[in-house]
Amino acid sequence: MVKERGQGGKVSRRSAIALIAGGGLAGLSGVGAFSQVNTGRRFGVSTTTDEDALLGIDIPAEVTMPVGSSKELLTLENQAGGQLSVQVESLQTWLDIEASVRPPNSETVDTGGSISISGTVSAGGSGAATVRITATEITNTSDEPTVSIQATRTIPINIASGSGKFVIGITNKKKVELYQAANSGSDTVTKVFPTNGFKNAGGAVKAIGTIGSDIDADGKPDLVAIKNQNKIMFVDEDGKLKLNTDDDFVSLNSAKADTQKTTLATGSWNGYDVFYPSKNHDKIYGIAQTGSGWANPEEIVAPENGVNGILPPADIDNDGIDELVFADGSQHIRYVDKNLNITKVAGGGVGSSNNIGVGPVATIDGRTLMPTVNGSNNIKFLGPPQSGSGTVKKRAVFKGVDAAKSRITVADIDRDGEQEVVYLTNSDQKLRYIDNIDISEGSFDSSDVIHNGSSITGEKKRGVV
Numbered sequence: 241m242v243k244e245r246g247q248g249g250k251v252s253r254r255s256a257i258a259l260i261a262g263g264g265l266a267g268l269s270g271v272g273a274f275s276q277v278n279t280g281r282r283f284g285v286s287t288t289t290d291e292d293a294l295l296g297i298d299i300p301a302e303v304t305m306p307v308g309s310s311k312e313l314l315t316l317e318n319q320a321g322g323q324l325s326v327q328v329e330s331l332q333t334w335l336d337i338e339a340s341v342r343p344p345n346s347e348t349v350d351t352g353g354s355i356s357i358s359g360t361v362s363a364g365g366s367g368a369a370t371v372r373i374t375a376t377e378i379t380n381t382s383d384e385p386t387v388s389i390q391a392t393r394t395i396p397i398n399i400a401s402g403s404g405k406f407v408i409g410i411t412n413k414k415k416v417e418l419y420q421a422a423n424s425g426s427d428t429v430t431k432v433f434p435t436n437g438f439k440n441a442g443g444a445v446k447a448i449g450t451i452g453s454d455i456d457a458d459g460k461p462d463l464v465a466i467k468n469q470n471k472i473m474f475v476d477e478d479g480k481l482k483l484n485t486d487d488d489f490v491s492l493n494s495a496k497a498d499t500q501k502t503t504l505a506t507g508s509w510n511g512y513d514v515f516y517p518s519k520n521h522d523k524i525y526g527i528a529q530t531g532s533g534w535a536n537p538e539e540i541v542a543p544e545n546g547v548n549g550i551l552p553p554a555d556i557d558n559d560g561i562d563e564l565v566f567a568d569g570s571q572h573i574r575y576v577d578k579n580l581n582i583t584k585v586a587g588g589g590v591g592s593s594n595n596i597g598v599g600p601v602a603t604i605d606g607r608t609l610m611p612t613v614n615g616s617n618n619i620k621f622l623g624p625p626q627s628g629s630g631t632v633k634k635r636a637v638f639k640g641v642d643a644a645k646s647r648i649t650v651a652d653i654d655r656d657g658e659q660e661v662v663y664l665t666n667s668d669q670k671l672r673y674i675d676n677i678d679i680s681e682g683s684f685d686s687s688d689v690i691h692n693g694s695s696i697t698g699e700k701k702r703g704v705v
Contacts, residue, residue, distance in 0.1 A: 294318075294319055294320040294387060294389065295316065295317070295318065295319065295320065295324070295373075295375050295389055295391075296315075296316065296317030296318075296319055296354070297314060297315075297316055297317075297373065297391070297393055298314060298315040298316075298317070299313075299314050299393055299395055300312075300313075300314075300395075300396075301396065302396045302397075303395060303396065303397050304397075305361055305397065305454075310338070310358045310359065310360045310507075310508060311358055311359070311360075312356045312357070312358050313337075313357055313358060313359045313371070313395050313397075314328075314356075314357055314371070314393065314395065315354055315355070315356045315357070316328075316349065316354060316355055316357065316373070316375070317353075317354035318349040318350065318351055318352065318353055318354065318375075319351075319352070320351065320377055320387055321351065321377075322351060322377045322378065323348055323349065323350055323351060323377070323378050324348070324349045324375045324376065324377055324378065325346045325347070325348055325349075325375070325376045325377075325378045326341060326346055326347050326348075326349055326355065326373070326374070326375050327341055327342070327343050327345070327346045327373070327374045327375075328341045328342065328357050328371055328372070328373050328374075329342060329343050329371065329372045329374075330342075330359065330369060330370075330371055331369075331370040331371065331372060331392070332369045332370065332657070335359050335360070335361060335369045335371075335397070336359060336360045336361075336603060337357065337358075337359045337371065338357065338358050338359065338360075339555035339558075339559075339560050339561060339562060340560050340561065341355075341357055342560070343374075344628065345559075345560030348378065349375075361397065368394045368395065368396055368397065369394070369395045369397050370392055370393070370394050370395075371392065371393055371395060372390065372391075372392050373389075373390065373391050373392070373393060374388075374389070374390045375387075375388070375389045375390075376388045376389075407419065407420045407432065407451055407460075407461050407463075407477070408420075408429075408451065408649060408651050408662060408704060408705065409448060409451045409463040409475075409704070409705045410448075410664070410671065410696070410698035410699070410702070410703075410704045410705075411445060411448060411698065411699045411701075411702045412697065412698065412699065413444075413699075414444035414445060414446075414699070414702075415434075415444060415445070416433070416445060416448065416463060416465060416475045417431060417433065417434070417698075418431070418432050418433040418451075418463065418475070418476070418477055419431055419432065419689075419691065419696070420432050420477075421652070421653060421654070421655050426654060426655075427653060427654055427673070427687045427688065427689055427690050428690045428691070429653070429689055429690070429691050429696070430691070431691060432477040433475065433476070433477045433478070433479065434479070445465040445466060445467055445473075445702070446465075446466045446467065446468060446469075446499035446500075447465065447466040447498075447499060447502045447503060447504065447595075447702060448463060448464070448465045448466075448503070448504075448647070448702050448703070448705050449463070449464040449465065449466075449503050449504035449505050449506065449516075449550075449705060450463070450464055450504070450505045450506045450507065450551075450552050450600070450705060451463040451464075451649075451705050452506065452507075452552070453506035453507065453513070455474050455506070455529070456474070456476075460476040460477055460478065461476065462474040462475065462476045462506075463475045463476070463705065464504055464505070464506050464514060466497050466498075466499055466502070466504060466516065467489060468499065469492070469496040469497050469498075469499050469519050470491065470492050470493075470496060470497075471489040471490065471491060471492065472489060472490040472492065472497065472504070472514060472516065472527075473489040473490070490514070490527060490534050492525075492537055493536060493537070495518065495525050495536070495537035495538075495539075496518065496519040497516045497517065497518070497519060497525075498516070498517040498518060498519055498520075498521055498548070499519075501548060501549075501592060501594075501595050501596055502516075502517055502548055502549050502595070502596065503549040503550065503551070503595065503596060503598065503647045503703070503705070504516040504517070504549075504550055505550045505551055505552045505553075506552065507552040507553040507554075507562075508553065509526075509553035509562055509564055509578075510526070510540070510564075510578055511526075511528055512526030512527060512528050512538075512540065513526075513527060513528055513529045514526065514527040514529075515527075515540070515550045515553075515564065516537075516550060517547045517548060517549060517550060517566075518547070521546045521547055521548055521569050522542055522543075522546055522547070523539050523540075523541070523542045523547070524539070524540045524541050524542075524543070524547050524550060524564070524566060524576070525537040525538065525539060525540065526538055526540045540564070540576070540580070541576055541580050541582070543566070543568055543569075543574065543576075543582055544582075545568040545569050545570060545572070545574070546568055546569025546570075547566050547567070547568060547569065548566075548567045548568065548569055548571060548592070548596055549566060549567040549595075549596040549598055549647075550564065550565070550566045550567075551564075551565040551566065551598060551599075551600050551601065551610075552565075552600050552601075553565075554600065554601035554602075554610075555601070555608065556575050556585075556601045556608065556610060556622075556623070556624070556632055557575070557583075557624050557629055557630070557631075557632050558608050558624040558625075558628060558629040558630070559629045560629075561577065561578060562578075563575040563576060563577050563578075563583075564576040565601060565610065567590060567592075567596050567598050570589075571589060571590050571591070571592040571596060571597075572584065572585070572588050572589050572590070573585040573588035573589075573590060573598070573610070573612065573622060574588070575632070583632070585622055585632045585633060586631060586632070586633035586634065587620075587622070587633050587634030588612075588622055588632075588633075588634070589614070589615070590612045590613060590614060590615075590620070590645070591613045591614055591615045591616075591617065591645030592645055593645045594644050594645050594646040594666075594700035594701060594703075595644075595645070595646035595647050595700065595701060595702060595703050596645070596646070596647065597612050597613025597614065597643070597644075597645040597646060597647075597648065598610075598612050598613075598647060598648070599611040599612060599647070599648040599649055599650060599661065599663075600649065600650055601623075602650040602659050603659060604621070604650065604659050604661070604677055604679070605658075605677045605678060605679045607623060607626050607679065608623050608624055609621045609622065609623040609635065609679070610622045610623060610632075611648055611650065611661045612648075613643045613644070613645050613646070613648060613663070614637065615645070616639075617641070617642055617643050617644070617645065617666045618637050618638060618639045618640075618641060618643065619637070619638045619641050619643055619648075619661060619663070619674065620634060620636070620637045620638075621634070621635045621636045621637075621638075621679060622634055622635065623635050635679060636679045636682060637682075638674065638682065638684055641663070641672075641674060641686060642665045642666050642667055643663045643664070643665065643666060644663065644664045644665060644666040644669065644700040644703070645666070645700075646663075646664055646700045646701070646702070646703035646704075647702065647703025647704060647705060648661060648662060648663040648664075648703060648704060649661075649662050649663075649703075649704050649705050650662065651673075653673050653675070653689060654675065658675075658676075658677075659677075660673040660674060660675045660677070661673060661674050661677070662689070662704055663703075663704060664698045664699075664700055664703060664704055666700070668697070669697050669698055669699060669700055670688055670695045670696065670697060670698075671688065671689040671695065671696040671697070671698055671704060672686060672687065672688050672689065673686065673687060673689060674686045675687065
């Protein structure tokens with residue numbers, strides 16, 4: 241989330257590149273138009289003074305974050321003589337910068353102000369991520385030329401999830417199982433829960449949702465599940481989480497949850513952190529995590545067409561602002577914007593015989609897409625135009641995959657830096673994924689996910705997250 245900070249004093253513009261001590265602010269300054277200034281490493285030696293810097297770039301020594309979570313990556317400070325328009329772009333496929341500053345979008349920073357910029361790890365392993373920062377002065381009260389700056393910076397990122405790889409979740413006999421990638425270039429995964437003597441998480445669950453948000457801040461991504469219509473709980477590789485000193489679940493009180501053919505989600509959106517459909521399929525509820533626990537569930541919106549399942553917040557239409565995506569009572573994809581306006585996705589009907597055939601919005605084949613399962617057990621991709629924002633609609637259908645009409649997900653199974661679509665087969669409930677996805681050509685490869693030399697069996701009733 242972009243966080244704007246307070247005002248400070250502006251500085252004069254000098255014809256120098258200011259590179260201030262590593263771990264502090266690395267600045268750029270100059271007279272005239274700096275169309276491009278590239279600095280692909282962190283600097284540990286100050287070569288000029290703070291008052292000469294036009295743009296301050298503050299990067300932590302290391303950022304530790306689980307797959308699927310959003311975390312602050314850097315802070316930019318405007319020390320120029322006018323407002324700056326700021327864009328930040330990730331040069332790694334496994335790191336997504338938040339939509340509001342990701343090109344073609346930008347954020348305006350007032351003179352003396354600063355913003356904190358977050359990103360989400362979606363796939364891959366630990367390592368350094370390179371970001372490209374562009375800042376252009378859009379108001380200039382002096383008689384000096386407008387400044388434009390471009391720079392690259394490396395952010396050391398440690399992806400936390402057991403041994404530092406992604407986690408996916410399924411159920412077996414209604415009980416949660418978690419797996420993570422074992423080796424790069426392989427379809428083999430390792431079970432991380434239940435194992436090592438940990439008991440299964442509180443017995444049977446009715447539905448599962450997003451895995452990724454680190455609810456208990458232990459560096460491990462957590463799976464959210466509906467225990468029953470009155471309780472939501474979280475599971476990571478260490479087992480069921482202790483959410484506060486008294487309970488290991490979130491009590492829903494009178495705002496009861498749907499438990500049949502449904503999915504729920506976590507993520508930060510409009511002040512809420514957990515999202516679920518109501519028992520009567522007529523409302524979307526949100527719960528906010530507070531410093532002392534959890535607030536009571538609140539109704540976010542009551543869609544006219546009802547709601548059967550909810551996906552994580554994401555910028556499905558590429559307008560620079562995240563929306564809350566859901567399947568309505570007729571199993572058609574819609575999304576809610578921050579003003580609670582609801583948009584129906586053209587060609588967005590999905591299958592629903594087992595659960596609901598929906599998956600999260602992600603970057604697939606270099607573009608924003610939402611994988612779903614249609615009524616013929618094919619994988620259908622919904623999304624905006626290939627470049628820029630616009631109408632979200634059906635973009636491609638991959639046939640012959642035998643996907644169960646249930647929750648599917650996106651993950652980098654083989655750790656090649658690209659997202660794969662993971663699903664359960666309709667015929668035998670095997671965990672499978674499609675790889676080397678080419679939307680324009682309609683081509684892909686498919687493989688079983690392997691554990692201990694064998695395929696993994698899940699449950700179509702709940703799917704894979």
